[in-house]
Amino acid sequence: MTANDSNFDQGSLLEYNGEMYKYLGNGWRATGEGYGWRMSKDLYFRCAGCGYLMNGNPQENDNCPCNKLYKDSDWGRFGSTLGGDAIAVYEKCQPEGALSK
Ligand SMILES: [Zn+2]
Secondary structure, eight states, X not given: OOOOGGGOOTTOEEEETTEEEEEEEEXXXXXXXXXXXXXXXXXXXXXXXXXXXXXXXXXXXXXXXXXXXXXXXXXXXXXXXXXXXXXXXXXXXXXXXXXXX
C-alpha cells in the first residue's frame, strides 16, 4: 500500500438544509484514526433509512425520524439498526473562501 491522499472524492457533496457537506465514507472507519466511532461536533452522520443528518456532538442525544439512527450520550451509544456500514459520514464544508487556496 502506498500513501495516497487523493482517494478523497471531491464530487461527493450533500446539500442539507442549505448547507453543504462533504462525504467522507461509510462506517466508523470514515470518522478518523483509531477503532470505533470518533464522535465530534464537526462530523455528521446520515441515516440510510430516512436521510436525516445527525450531528456527531458527543454531548447530545439524538434520534432520526425513522429511529434507525440513534445517539445516546448518557450511555455512549451510537449506531444504526441497519448496521454501522449503513451510516454515511459527512463533515460540513467550510464557507466560501476556505476551499480556495
Ligand atoms: Zn432514519
